[in-house]
Structure formats: C-alpha cells, structure tokens
Amino acid sequence: MGKLYDKLVEDVRFVEGIKACFNCGTCTAICAASEFYNYDPRNIADIVQTKDDEKIEKLLKSDTIWYCGECMSCKTRCPRGNAPGLIIMALRALSQELGYFIESEKGRQQLAVKRTVGDWILKYGYCLYLEGIGTSLHPEQGPVWDWIQDNWSGVFNRLGANYKGDGPGILRKIPEESLEEIRKIFEVTGGKKRFDKIEEMSKIKAKEMNLDLKESGIDNDYCMHVYKTNNGKHNRE
Amino acid sequence: MKLEGKKAIWKDYQKEIADDKYFYVRSCVRQNFFPGSETAFLKILRDELKKDVYEHPCHTTCTGIGYHGDVVPFDTAMTVVARQFALMTESGYENLVPSCITSFGLYTEILETWHHFPETENKIREYLKKATGREFKIPKNLAHASDVIFKFRKEIAAKAKHKLINKNTGESLKVVEHIGCHYSKMFPSKGVGGAEYPYVLTGMIEEWGGEIIDYPERRHCCGFGFRQYLVQANRGYSIACSKKKFDSMEPYKPDMIITNCPGCPMFLDRWQYTIKEMEGKTYGQNGEGIPVFTYEEVAGLVLGYDPWDLGLQMHQTDCEPVLDKMGVGYDKSKKRELIINNE
Numbered sequence: 001m002g003k004l005y006d007k008l009v010e011d012v013r014f015v016e017g018i019k020a021c022f023n024c025g026t027c028t029a030i031c032a033a034s035e036f037y038n039y040d041p042r043n044i045a046d047i048v049q050t051k052d053d054e055k056i057e058k059l060l061k062s063d064t065i066w067y068c069g070e071c072m073s074c075k076t077r078c079p080r081g082n083a084p085g086l087i088i089m090a091l092r093a094l095s096q097e098l099g100y101f102i103e104s105e106k107g108r109q110q111l112a113v114k115r116t117v118g119d120w121i122l123k124y125g126y127c128l129y130l131e132g133i134g135t136s137l138h139p140e141q142g143p144v145w146d147w148i149q150d151n152w153s154g155v156f157n158r159l160g161a162n163y164k165g166d167g168p169g170i171l172r173k174i175p176e177e178s179l180e181e182i183r184k185i186f187e188v189t190g191g192k193k194r195f196d197k198i199e200e201m202s203k204i205k206a207k208e209m210n211l212d213l214k215e216s217g218i219d220n221d222y223c224m225h226v227y228k229t230n231n232g233k234h235n236r237e
Numbered sequence: 238m239k240l241e242g243k244k245a246i247w248k249d250y251q252k253e254i255a256d257d258k259y260f261y262v263r264s265c266v267r268q269n270f271f272p273g274s275e276t277a278f279l280k281i282l283r284d285e286l287k288k289d290v291y292e293h294p295c296h297t298t299c300t301g302i303g304y305h306g307d308v309v310p311f312d313t314a315m316t317v318v319a320r321q322f323a324l325m326t327e328s329g330y331e332n333l334v335p336s337c338i339t340s341f342g343l344y345t346e347i348l349e350t351w352h353h354f355p356e357t358e359n360k361i362r363e364y365l366k367k368a369t370g371r372e373f374k375i376p377k378n379l380a381h382a383s384d385v386i387f388k389f390r391k392e393i394a395a396k397a398k399h400k401l402i403n404k405n406t407g408e409s410l411k412v413v414e415h416i417g418c419h420y421s422k423m424f425p426s427k428g429v430g431g432a433e434y435p436y437v438l439t440g441m442i443e444e445w446g447g448e449i450i451d452y453p454e455r456r457h458c459c460g461f462g463f464r465q466y467l468v469q470a471n472r473g474y475s476i477a478c479s480k481k482k483f484d485s486m487e488p489y490k491p492d493m494i495i496t497n498c499p500g501c502p503m504f505l506d507r508w509q510y511t512i513k514e515m516e517g518k519t520y521g522q523n524g525e526g527i528p529v530f531t532y533e534e535v536a537g538l539v540l541g542y543d544p545w546d547l548g549l550q551m552h553q554t555d556c557e558p559v560l561d562k563m564g565v566g567y568d569k570s571k572k573r574e575l576i577i578n579n580e
Contacts (some may be wrong), residue, residue: 012354013311032458033465035481036474069462069474070305071418072342076425076432083423092307109468113306117467121309127265127302137469140476140511142553147573154575159548160276161268168292170263170272178295182317184368191313198308230470 004060005051007097008090014048017086021045027074027084037067038236041074041084048087060095063234066106096194102205105231111202112227115218118195122183125174137227202226250431254388255378259290260330262321264337265298266499267531273548274533275336278382281536285396286389290334293324301339305463315347315357316364323371331377334385338498341381342419345427348375379427381420383497383532387429387437390444398541401447403492404564409448410492413527414438415482415505417498418458432456438495441532445539454485459501466504479508483520483527490522493559494529505529510553526554538565545571 008014027041028034034041044064047055059065068088075083092101101107120129131152135141148155153163162169186192206213206222213222259282267275282288300317303309325333335341351358365371386393401410416435421428430436433456439449460478465471482505486494496502509526512518521527529552530538537547538560544567549556560567 011311012350012357016350016353032460032462032478033474036477066464069458069460069465069478071458071462072423073418073456073458076422089307089311093310096307106471109464109470110308112468113303113464114308117303117306118308121298121300121303125297126268127298127300128269130269140472140507142507142510144551144553148551151575154577155551156272157576157578158574159272159546159551161272166294168294170268170275172294174297175295178297181320181369182297185316185320185364186313188368189312189316189364190310194308194310194313226468226470228469230473235473 002051002053004053004056004094005048007094008048008056011090011093013086014090017083017090018045018048019082020080021049021082022080024079026077026079027082030073030077031068031084032071032073033067033069036236037234039064039067041068041088044084044087044091045082048091057100060091060098060100061103061107063104063106065091065095066104066109067234096197099197099201101198102201105226105229106234108202108205108226110198112218112223114195114198115216115223119216122179122186125179125182126171250426250429250434250436252380252384252427252429253378254380254384254429255332256388257288257332258330259288259332259334259385260325260328260376261290261292261382262296262299262333262335262337262340263292264335264340264499265302266339266503267336270503270551271499271531271534271548273546273551274531277533277537277542277547278336278386280542281389281393281533281540282385285540286392291328291330293328296321296324299335299337299340299343301337301343302463302467304343305339306467307464312361312364314343315350315361316368318344318347319361319365319373320369320371322373322376323365323369325376326372326374331374333376333379334382336382336499338381338417338419339500341379342423344379345424348379349424351375381437381497383420383437384429386532386536387440390441393536393539394444397445397539399539399563399565401442401445401535401539401563403562405562409446410559410562411450411490412442412447413450413452413455413486413489413491413494414442415459415494415496415498415501416456417496417501420497438497438532441535442495445535450486450489450491452486452489454482457482457485459496459498459504460508461500461504466500475504476508476511479504480512483509483512486527487520491527492562494527495532495535496529497532502529502531506552506554521558523558525558528552528554528556528559530556530559538563543567545574
C-alpha cells in the first residue's frame with residue numbers, strides 16, 4: 001500500500017495540488033467538467049488521500065481522470081488552496097508512465113494528442129500548425145476556414161505574417177538549429193520518453209483491438225478510432 | 238479618498254507592468270487564427286507608443302498546449318521555457334511579454350514553482366545547459382500582452398478615431414468581457430484585478446467608451462479544455478461551456494464580446510456558428526451572431542485601423558454590425574483581399 005501514492009508525491013504539482021482536503025465540494029461546484037461529465041473532483045481528492053494502491057490504480061486506468069479541462073477554476077475557489085486540476089495532471093502523467101492510459105476510451109486519446117500537437121512541436125516548433133487541417137476534422141471552423149485553407153499564404157501575407165520566412169514574425173520558419181535544441185530538450189527531460197511510451201502502448205492496444213496503426217500521422221484506423229469514438233456513457237444523466 | 242468595495246479589492250491586485258523594452262513571445266493559436274492581432278499589437282507598441290519591442294527569430298512554442306494536453310512532461314515544458322528566458326537574457330532584455338494566456342499561465346506557474354522549490358529550478362538549469370549549452374536570468378517583469386495594452390489604455394484613448402459608442406444613438410456599446418482562465422485563476426495576484434474581479438479588459442472598455450455587462454456566467458470557461466477540444470470525440474464539452482455562457486449573456490443584449498486569450502475568441506466565434514447550424518439559434522440582434530474580438534482588434538478599431546488589416550475577415554461570426562454602430566468605414570470588396578508572393 002502506498003507505492004503509487006509515493007510515485008505521485010514525486011510530482012511537485014501533486015505536492016502543491018493537495019495539502020489537506022476536507023471534502024467541502026467547492027471544487028465540484030465550480031468545475032466546468034463536473035457540469036458536463038459524470039465527474040467529481042472532490043472524489044479524486046478523496047481517493048488519492050486514502051493512499052490505497054488498489055483504488056489509485058483503478059483511477060489511473062479509468063476514463064475519470066481524463067474528464068478535467070485544466071481550466072483551474074478549482075484552484076481559485078478551494079478554501080484550503082488545493083488544486084484538483086494539478087492532482088489530475090500528476091495522475092495523467094503517472095497513467096502514461098505506467099502505460100495504464102490505454103485501458104480507457106478517454107485515455108487512449110492521448111495518441112491523437114501526441115500525433116497532432118506533440119509531433120507539430122518537434123516538426124515545426126509550434127503547438128499548432130494548421131495549414132492543411134481542414135473542416136473535415138473540424139466542421140465547427142465553418143466556411144471561413146475553408147476560405148483560409150484554400151488561400152493560406154495569401155491570407156497570412158495580407159495580415160503581415162512572415163509565413164515560412166527567415167527571421168522573426170508570424171508562422172516564420174523556426175530555424176533547424178532551434179528545432180534541434182527543442183528535440184534535445186525533449187530527450188534530456190523525459191519528453192521523448194513519454195512520446196515513445198504513448199506510441200509503444202498504443203501499438204499494443206491497436207493490435208489487441210485489431211485496428212491498423214501506421215507509424216505516423218492520424219490518418220489510420222486506430223488514430224481515427226480514438227479521435228472520434230464516444231461511447232455516450234460519460235455524461236451526467 | 239477612501240476606497241470601498243470592489244475598488245478596494247482591485248487595489249490589492251494591482252500588478253507591476255514594465256513600461257518599455259519588451260521581449261515578445263508569440264502565441265501558437267493566435268498565429269494560426271488571429272495573425273492580425275499580433276501584427277496590430279506590435280504596430281500599436283512600436284508606431285503609436287514608440288516602445289522598444291524585440292522578437293527573437295529563434296523562439297519557439299512554450300509547449301503549453303502540449304503540456305495541458307498532458308503529452309509534454311512538466312520538466313520538458315519548464316526547460317523549453319527556460320530556453321525562451323535564455324534567448325531573452327542573451328538579447329539584453331528583462332521584461333517578458335507573452336502573446337498567449339496559456340503561455341503566461343505556464344510561465345507564471347514555472348516561476349512560482351521555482352520560488353517554492355529552488356531545487357527544481359536548479360534541475361532545469363542543468364537540463365538546459367546539457368541540452369543547449371544556454372544559461373538564463375529570470376525575467377524582471379512578466380506581463381501578458383493584454384496587461385501592456387491595459388497599461389497604455391489612456392494613451393490609446395487620447396488618439397482615438399472611434400469610441401465604443403453607437404454613433405446613431407450616442408449610447409455606449411454593451412460589451413461582454415471574457416478573461417482567459419489561465420490569466421489569473423491559478424495565481425490571482427499575477428493578474429490585474431485578480432481572479433474574481435479581473436480589470437484588465439474592463440479597464441480598456443471603460444476607457445474607450447463601452448459599458449460592461451455583468452452576467453451570471455461571466456467567469457465560466459469558454460470550453461477549450463485542451464484535450465476536450467483537440468479530440469473530436471470530446472468537443473461536446475467545449476460547445477456546452479460556450480453555450481452556457483451565450484445563454485447567460487443573451488438577456489443583456491450584448492453588442493460585442495472582447496477576450497484576452499488566444500483560444501477563447503475562436504471558440505466563442507465558431508461555436509456560435511455551430512449552434513446556428515445545429516439548432517438555428519442565434520444570440521445577437523436581428524438574427525445575427527454576437528461579434529467576438531481580441532483586445533488588439535478593438536484597440537486597432539479605436540485607433541482607426543482598417544478592419545481588414547486587423548484580420549476581422551478571419552472571423553466566422555461577422556463583425557460588420559459593430560463596425561456599423563461605431564461608424565468604422567470599410568470596403569466590402571476588399572474583405573477577401575489576398576497578397577500573393579510570386580516566389
């Protein structure tokens with residue numbers, strides 16, 4: 001008992017996120033996720049405080065830890081200065097470290113986040129690089145987005161961007177030496193290790209689910225499955 | 238003079254904002270969705286206010302969306318941010334200004350973490366040295382770009398070509414202000430006005446002639462939620478949050494919404510379009526949507542800039558109703574104008 005709790009305590013965000021929760025429920029009252037999902041941050045604080053490995057492992061393998069939107073409204077209102085949002089971030093990190101994230105529908109989505117935002121960071125130096133990301137995956141972007149996508153460089157040049165250019169400016173080309181520094185930082189600090197773990201565990205799950213998973217990109221059966229699947233059982237009744 | 242009520246609370250939450258020599262770091266979301274806003278910010282600071290703003294060509298994402306999407310570990314995010322600090326230090330600047338609220342929140346979280354856990358700062362210094370050979374000084378001043386515009390709101394008002402006033406009725410436009418969650422919900426003392434009464438946008442709006450709407454869900458999240466929008470299966474969360482806000486503000490008949498976060502104006506703009514497509518419901522007047530603006534777009538309109546130089550053509554919910562009320566002139570035929578480089 002307590003081994004998983006000890007792992008959580010290694011994360012400064014966990015140490016800052018929970019000091020002495022007295023289960024008042026203010027976090028749940030203010031929580032944007034609680035209104036939408038069947039989710040209760042008070043319960044998260046309650047479970048981790050038990051230090052019970054069995055209960056924490058169940059949490060790490062569940063959909064529950066993936067419902068939070070990390071808006072951090074809970075941090076503002078907690079009368080004890082706790083932050084369930086920070087507890088969640090520590091739980092999500094541990095769930096990925098241990099490979100437990102593939103055990104839940106919401107957890108498996110981490111591959112889609114890694115193969116979009118994660119890979120864009122290393123390839124372009126931006127969290128978002130949306131040229132070519134159209135309304136088929138983002139219908140909410142509307143007709144204006146179709147127009148922007150069809151005229152990408154013309155729109156961005158019109159607005160003073162330095163699109164793919166050298167030097168400073170909007171959507172400039174990040175120099176290769178800078179990208180190399182970012183990649184080195186990922187190697188040294190554990191970023192690459194996490195990316196590799198997400199890929200490794202997703203491959204195992206894809207095989208188990210008999211879904212095709214290509215080496216890169218999201219245009220394959222497993223990525224589209226995790227990106228689009230919603231079993232409809234996550235919300236409040 | 239005795240300060241009472243909310244004014245007394247705001248007094249407690251005033252923050253120091255440097256008045257010149259800024260090291261500017263860009264926003265990933267805004268570069269893709271609101272490039273005109275960053276262009277306007279630099280134009281206002283450099284051309285109107287004659288300030289020194291430097292942008293290093295080698296700065297990158299802070300990884301904030303990856304960090305809050307939980308694919309980037311905290312140590313990695315801290316070291317990437319430490320690299321931005323190193324670029325600032327090497328360039329001879331001390332005042333850091335992020336364009337993005339997620340970045341501002343992450344920078345603040347990192348500086349607070351290092352303050353409370355000095356051993357973490359030492360670890361990150363070692364990581365950065367090992368990965369890049371770089372060293373850094375901690376910024377003397379950290380202010381979000383909206384803090385800087387707030388600081389100079391009176392100077393902007395003094396040059397105003399237009400006010401947030403309906404030119405036909407002479408009445409102030411009714412404005413909803415929406416503050417990005419990571420501006421001050423995590424560290425209230427780091428935002429102008431704190432988390433409960435953030436004054437950063439309200440100060441601009443009041444100075445430029447608008448009237449603030451105080452509505453029940455004023456502080457509710459727009460619904461980005463990082464993974465809750467990034468992954469298609471989760472987007473119900475995102476639109477539900479925005480809808481909750483629209484339903485709450487609708488009875489007050491807002492003329493416009495002003496935001497200070499990269500994602501919020503995009504979500505509040507696009508989810509109005511989506512709700513209209515799904516349910517035929519609109520929240521503005523005469524069957525239109527409520528136009529949504531960034532604070533730079535509004536500052537630019539106040540200063541008399543061309544709406545199409547500001548990038549209002551990239552909005553899905555049309556901005557023209559507000560332009561017409563303010564008396565801002567615009568050439569409809571140039572709304573879709575492009576500049577093609579023949580290279």
